[in-house]
Amino acid sequence: MANENKTNDELLHEIALLKTQLIEQKLINDKLSEVKKLAMIGHWDWDYEKNLLTWSDEIFEIFGVTRENFEVSTENFEKAIHPDDLCFFLTERENALKANVNINIVHRIVCPNGEIRIVQEQATILRKNNQPTKLLGTVQDITERYHREHLFAEHRERFETIFNMLPSLLGIANLQTATFTLINPAFTKTLGYSIEELTEKPFFEFIHPDDVEKTKQVIETKLNSGQSIVHFVNRYRCKNGKYRWFDWNSHPIPEKNIIYTIGHDITSLVEAEQLIIANEQKMNAILLAIPDMLFILNDKNIFVEFYTSKVEDLYAQPKHFIGKHITEVFNSEIANNILKTNALALETNQLQTYEYTLPIADEIRYYEAKIIAFENNKLLSLVRDISTLKNNEVKLKELNTEKDRFIQILAHDLRSPFNTLLGFSDILLRNIRKFDIEKTEAKIKIINEMAYRTFNLLEDLL
Structure with a gap:
């Protein structure tokens, strides 16, 4: 009865509304089917x-x-x-x-x-x-x-395995608080602290006091602005109080306020480098203390290194012989002799000695080179200036010549009194029975006088 009282327009409106609802429901069902x-x-x-x-x-x-x-x-x-x-x-x-x-x-x-x-x-x-x-x-x-989930789980498991097994220090740190939020076991194994000890405090508390400022600076100037850093070196204190050196590579994500970082323990490398530097300094001190000049040549007889405390004593300045062949430095005679000596040192692996002269500062100087082969057919040449020794040898030879001449003169001077002594003593021996006492006394006086004269001559020489 109620519907009979409705006008056609109202019925049409209800039909249209119902049709619209059916269409919407169909669309919903279609979308649901499509989604499904x-x-x-x-x-x-x-x-x-x-x-x-x-x-x-x-x-x-x-x-x-x-x-x-x-x-x-x-x-x-x-x-x-x-x-x-x-x-x-x-x-x-x-x-x-x-x-x-x-x-x-x-x-x-x-x-x-x-x-x-x-x-x-x-x-x-x-x-x-x-x-x-x-x-x-x-x-x-x-x-x-x-x-996808299984692959992700595999990748995660692989990552966790690598993360836990790597000897390098792997960690994630909070940029704002400067604390580690995640670290791998290498941290605790290397530094000796527990995970809690390393994550509860800012990492600045573990850094060497001399390295804190430069670490803060690199965080403020680079990491905070999104720049990665590579090979940043600082020292961390271990639980036993000792410090170890680390080489860090870090990548920041400022929008998440985190840093991904990996640190390599380079303590052994640093200590080895320090030992090498100390040994080099010691060796340089020794080389500078000795008067000799030391040269190193490669297997092609090219100068590669030299050590001397007096560069001014060199035959040529370093720029004129380093990287040069022996024949480019010395004249052909000296160069050929040195090449022969070097070849013999390489062949026999025994110490060889060679002497030569060089004109330096308007004078001829004498040198002695001791040459021996060492690693990879290199040659070590220890050169000593023996000019003083050679000059002393010349002077000694001259002195010996003077001595010989003097002895000749001395022998001549001594021959005359000795001839007199011999002559008068022979006369006395032959005529001792014939001479009277006065003649004998006269002859003995002459002998005595000659003897004193000879004695005085020898005294003057001594």
Whole structure:
């Protein structure tokens, strides 16, 4: 009766409104179907009491079958489950039915073409008198998602393995608080602190006092502005009080207020470098202390290094012989002799000695070179200026010549008195019985006088 009282316009309006609602509902259903299709989600209904199973169109597509070639039943459904998952699925479903909880099971299915897919079954159990009567559920193809998650889990496990096993210090730090939020076991193993000790305090408290300022500066000027740093070196204090050297590479993400950092323990390298520097300084001090000049030549007789405390004593300035062949430095005679000596040193691996002269500062100077081969056929030449020795030898020779001449003169001067002594002594011996006492006394006086004269001459010489 109420409808009879409505005008045609009102009826038309209600019809139009109802039509609009139906269209909107259809659009919603179409969108829902489209979403379900895109999400690979289908719904199913299982009348538990009658054992009747119905599927939506999406489930047929998920299982790789069609309504025409597949009869929907619990038996055929269970046959499609992967053999290795069937027992698990049935057990989980039975447990849910008994425990009155919703079903949520992930398992594999085998499509008719042999393709294996991974699906997630979710269902609500309707009950009557505490007995299941119907199950309403969905099935979703999660194959891609499962593989992505599985791949992500593998990558995460691989990352965690590497993160935990690497001997380098790996960590994530908060830019604002200067504290580590995540560190790998290498931190505790290298520094000796616990994870809590290293993450509860700002890392500045562990840095060497002399390195704190430069560390703050690199954070403020580079990391805070988004710049990465490589090979930044500082020292960290270990729990035993000793300091170790680290080479850091760090990458900041300012918008997240974090730093990813990796530190390499270079303590052994730094100590080795310091030892090398100390040894070099010691060696240089020794080389500077000795008067000799030391030259190193390669296997091609090219000067590569030199050491001397007096560069002014060199035959040529370093720029004129370093990197040059022997023949480019010395004249042909000296160069050829040095080359022969060097070849002999390389051949015999024994010390060889060679003397030569060079004109330096308007004078001829004498040199002695001791040459020996060492690593990779290099040659070590220790050159000594022996000019003083040679000059002393010349002077000694001259003195010896003067001495010989003097002895000749002395011998001549001594010969005359000795001849007199010999002559008068011979006369006395032959005529001792003939001479009277006066003549004998006169001859003895002459001998005595000559003897004194000779003695005085020798005294003057001594």
